[in-house]
Amino acid sequence: MNYRFADKMNSFKSSAVREILKLTQGDAIISLAGGLPAEEHFPLEAVRDAFNRVLDQGKHVLQYGLTEGYTPLRESLCNHLARKHMHVTPDNMLLTTGSQQAIDLLTRVYINPGDVILVERPTYLAAIQVFQSNGARVISVEGDDEGMNLDDLSHKIKQYQAKMAYVIPTFSNPGGKAWSLERRKGFLEICKNNQVLIIEDDPYGELKFGEDTHYPTLFSLDDHPQGSSVVYTSTFSKIVAPALRTGWAIGDREVISSMTRAKQAADLHSSTMDQQALHQLFEHFDLYGHIATVRHEYEKRKNHMLSLMKQQQWENVSWLEPKGGMFVWVKLPEGTKAEDLLQYAVKEGVAFVPGSSFFASDPMYNTMRMNFSYSAHDQMVLAIERLNAAMEKYKADFSTAAR
Amino acid sequence: MNYRFADKMNSFKSSAVREILKLTQGDAIISLAGGLPAEEHFPLEAVRDAFNRVLDQGKHVLQYGLTEGYTPLRESLCNHLARKHMHVTPDNMLLTTGSQQAIDLLTRVYINPGDVILVERPTYLAAIQVFQSNGARVISVEGDDEGMNLDDLSHKIKQYQAKMAYVIPTFSNPGGKAWSLERRKGFLEICKNNQVLIIEDDPYGELKFGEDTHYPTLFSLDDHPQGSSVVYTSTFSKIVAPALRTGWAIGDREVISSMTRAKQAADLHSSTMDQQALHQLFEHFDLYGHIATVRHEYEKRKNHMLSLMKQQQWENVSWLEPKGGMFVWVKLPEGTKAEDLLQYAVKEGVAFVPGSSFFASDPMYNTMRMNFSYSAHDQMVLAIERLNAAMEKYKADFSTAAR
Numbered sequence: 001m002n003y004r005f006a007d008k009m010n011s012f013k014s015s016a017v018r019e020i021l022k023l024t025q026g027d028a029i030i031s032l033a034g035g036l037p038a039e040e041h042f043p044l045e046a047v048r049d050a051f052n053r054v055l056d057q058g059k060h061v062l063q064y065g066l067t068e069g070y071t072p073l074r075e076s077l078c079n080h081l082a083r084k085h086m087h088v089t090p091d092n093m094l095l096t097t098g099s100q101q102a103i104d105l106l107t108r109v110y111i112n113p114g115d116v117i118l119v120e121r122p123t124y125l126a127a128i129q130v131f132q133s134n135g136a137r138v139i140s141v142e143g144d145d146e147g148m149n150l151d152d153l154s155h156k157i158k159q160y161q162a163k164m165a166y167v168i169p170t171f172s173n174p175g176g177k178a179w180s181l182e183r184r185k186g187f188l189e190i191c192k193n194n195q196v197l198i199i200e201d202d203p204y205g206e207l208k209f210g211e212d213t214h215y216p217t218l219f220s221l222d223d224h225p226q227g228s229s230v231v232y233t234s235t236f237s238k239i240v241a242p243a244l245r246t247g248w249a250i251g252d253r254e255v256i257s258s259m260t261r262a263k264q265a266a267d268l269h270s271s272t273m274d275q276q277a278l279h280q281l282f283e284h285f286d287l288y289g290h291i292a293t294v295r296h297e298y299e300k301r302k303n304h305m306l307s308l309m310k311q312q313q314w315e316n317v318s319w320l321e322p323k324g325g326m327f328v329w330v331k332l333p334e335g336t337k338a339e340d341l342l343q344y345a346v347k348e349g350v351a352f353v354p355g356s357s358f359f360a361s362d363p364m365y366n367t368m369r370m371n372f373s374y375s376a377h378d379q380m381v382l383a384i385e386r387l388n389a390a391m392e393k394y395k396a397d398f399s400t401a402a403r
Numbered sequence: 404m405n406y407r408f409a410d411k412m413n414s415f416k417s418s419a420v421r422e423i424l425k426l427t428q429g430d431a432i433i434s435l436a437g438g439l440p441a442e443e444h445f446p447l448e449a450v451r452d453a454f455n456r457v458l459d460q461g462k463h464v465l466q467y468g469l470t471e472g473y474t475p476l477r478e479s480l481c482n483h484l485a486r487k488h489m490h491v492t493p494d495n496m497l498l499t500t501g502s503q504q505a506i507d508l509l510t511r512v513y514i515n516p517g518d519v520i521l522v523e524r525p526t527y528l529a530a531i532q533v534f535q536s537n538g539a540r541v542i543s544v545e546g547d548d549e550g551m552n553l554d555d556l557s558h559k560i561k562q563y564q565a566k567m568a569y570v571i572p573t574f575s576n577p578g579g580k581a582w583s584l585e586r587r588k589g590f591l592e593i594c595k596n597n598q599v600l601i602i603e604d605d606p607y608g609e610l611k612f613g614e615d616t617h618y619p620t621l622f623s624l625d626d627h628p629q630g631s632s633v634v635y636t637s638t639f640s641k642i643v644a645p646a647l648r649t650g651w652a653i654g655d656r657e658v659i660s661s662m663t664r665a666k667q668a669a670d671l672h673s674s675t676m677d678q679q680a681l682h683q684l685f686e687h688f689d690l691y692g693h694i695a696t697v698r699h700e701y702e703k704r705k706n707h708m709l710s711l712m713k714q715q716q717w718e719n720v721s722w723l724e725p726k727g728g729m730f731v732w733v734k735l736p737e738g739t740k741a742e743d744l745l746q747y748a749v750k751e752g753v754a755f756v757p758g759s760s761f762f763a764s765d766p767m768y769n770t771m772r773m774n775f776s777y778s779a780h781d782q783m784v785l786a787i788e789r790l791n792a793a794m795e796k797y798k799a800d801f802s803t804a805a806r
Contacts, residue, residue, distance in 0.1 A: 005513055034467070037466075051676075062442070063442055098671055101670035112409050242465070255406060267504035268503050271676070272645075273680075
């Protein structure tokens with residue numbers, strides 16, 4: 001038959017980059033493209049113990065659950081969040097299939113087609129995709145190493161009557177950037193004064209490098225969950241494991257209950273097996289010790305990658321030292337097109353994500369995102385060697401072409 | 404702050420019925436309201452074995468997965484579906500968080516606001532909710548014990564330029580009805596001729612009472628998945644357990660790949676732990692023996708409930724004998740309002756779902772849906788006694804009021 005898809009599917013084309021990255025799934029290619037945690041550090045035996053403890057409770061554990069999510073896990077998470085100065089009750093919380101679903105649900109209940117959502121420049125590519133798939137207009141706000149540019153923010157809120165803003169203030173994706181306290185406070189105040197709802201996406205907050213600095217969340221800087229301008233989202237994917245596919249949102253009860261109604265229609269509830277197992281991990285596993293181990297390991301991997309990159313002495317290539325998270329954001333020489341470089345890189349056996357995908361508009365083509373959390377020591381040595389070979393071949397072809 | 408929710412949230416009000424049913428969650432009330440499987444028959448030890456087998460494979464099982472779903476499970480499911488004369492490859496399949504998500508995703512990619520979806524009268528209440536939450540206009544088509552009325556179908560397809568039709572031909576929810584073969588073929592032909600995409604929702608197909616009759620799915624009656632007018636959805640919730648929250652959709656590759664892109668934005672992928680465990684159940688558990696046991700038990704529970712109801716000798720109360728599934732659809736005397744009766748019932752300690760929730764428009768208020776799969780023998784005796792008491796008190800008050 002002749003399928004008649006919804007109009008919005010036109011903005012949903014599969015990208016060339018996604019097609020190239022599909023080629024990287026075999027063992028032959030070292031991928032610095034994904035945002036994958038280090039498998040060596042997954043707490044396999046603790047997860048096994050957790051599932052067994054769940055199943056020890058009897059057959060009722062296999063029944064349908066609440067749309068809001070498994071209540072004891074929401075309670076454990078409230079205690080966890082209180083350690084980070086975010087004081088909520090289970091009524092302020094919705095458990096989701098990864099934090100991505102939380103972002104989607106909030107967009108579904110809050111955005112009419114054509115409404116404007118402000119984002120960082122660059123920002124998380126899948127968030128752009130979620131917003132556009134819900135008919136939003138996505139506008140980038142300029143920024144620097146300290147966070148969003150507040151003048152540009154004020155200007156664009158007024159220019160576009162912006163309804164929502166999406167930010168990753170702590171160890172941003174793609175940049176690994178951490179906003180200064182001043183910028184956090186200024187951003188919050190401007191959004192509050194202009195009735196702009198904030199999505200504070202914080203998947204990486206626990207993956208901090210160095211012990212000294214404290215980065216308060218926007219949610220903790222706001223007064224109280226009731227009436228808050230902030231909906232805070234996070235996930236267990238980076239601190240336990242992605243296969244357990246559990247994220248959450250916290251915020252005002254009215255907002256959370258709207259999201260819950262939308263979730264009831266969307267999928268009734270997420271996996272209760274996973275939610276129950278995660279609750280057991282809070283009860284019977286040293287989660288904070290585990291997070292400290294992972295954080296330490298990722299910092300080592302980051303240092304290793306950056307020192308390998310320095311050794312290459314690439315001309316006119318620069319990056320921001322990540323303060324946490326899983327990624328480094330690299331600027332290539334002016335005129336370089338990272339999408340073309342990727343084709344050379346894949347031939348050499350290494351992959352990354354071209355930076356253009358992280359821009360809502362006017363992409364900077366000479367940028368790329370590289371992941372340092374997934375590849376262990378020797379793999380990373382090989383990856384950077386291969387990337388170096390790709391850059392040389394690209395440069396050679398490019399200068400030939402320019403001659 | 405002053406939240407400004409999306410316009411569609413106006414059609415998303417929490418219903419009075421849902422509020423009453425929330426009261427039924429304690430142990431004091433026997434609920435015939437939910438669509439809950441019998442907990443006694445959950446294969447707890449097989450599930451434990453399955454999770455352990457998954458975790459035996461090593462830490463990589465805890466990593467991110469494909470949006471399409473775990474490939475070996477899609478392969479097992481293809482073999483399973485071939486037994487039911489549905490011949491597809493994993494490329495024709497998307498794994499979802501329950502079949503409800505499959506319905507939501509298809510609606511998201513296929514329906515523009517205002518597009519018309521035709522449904523049975525009555526039909527699954529959560530499907531109505533999904534469609535309306537996506538801005539669709541939902542129109543009911545008349546039917547009888549054999550299935551949809553084909554004249555009314557043709558008429559309404561033309562009148563409303565209908566784009567999609569949603570049906571549960573095998574053991575419908577709420578009625579437990581099974582469409583005749585003739586009606587299936589006629590429905591398929593009319594939809595094909597008019598370019599109406601069909602969602603065939605089949606959560607209950609395996610729960611057939613009596614061995615003789617074979618009910619071919621609409622999908623199997625269509626020629627080939629490529630270009631098919633049918634997207635078929637089902638779930639493991641009724642044949643294994645709801646906590647593993649895994650459903651699926653099969654259909655044309657173009658349709659499935661559009662749904663996959665929408666899922667990538669919505670939640671990236673569903674729980675991989677659950678999907679891997681379900682694959683282990685296909686490999687190491689007598690799933691078909693298990694389904695036979697459950698089916699046999701549900702038939703016994705259905706017979707038990709109906710015989711208890713007959714014993715009450717309720718005047719002007721009738722029901723259709725379910726041919727499978729989990730529910731019986733009851734017509735109360737003309738003028739009875741099941742929503743009011745529910746208040747009496749809850750006081751007596753029993754709950755059901757008033758039938759009005761299952762109508763897209765012009766509800767029949769004197770109807771109710773009762774579940775027979777969840778409550779074991781003695782509980783059911785008590786439930787029907789309590790319902791009888793509620794009906795007597797309702798009748799007494801009603802005749803007083805009418806005097």
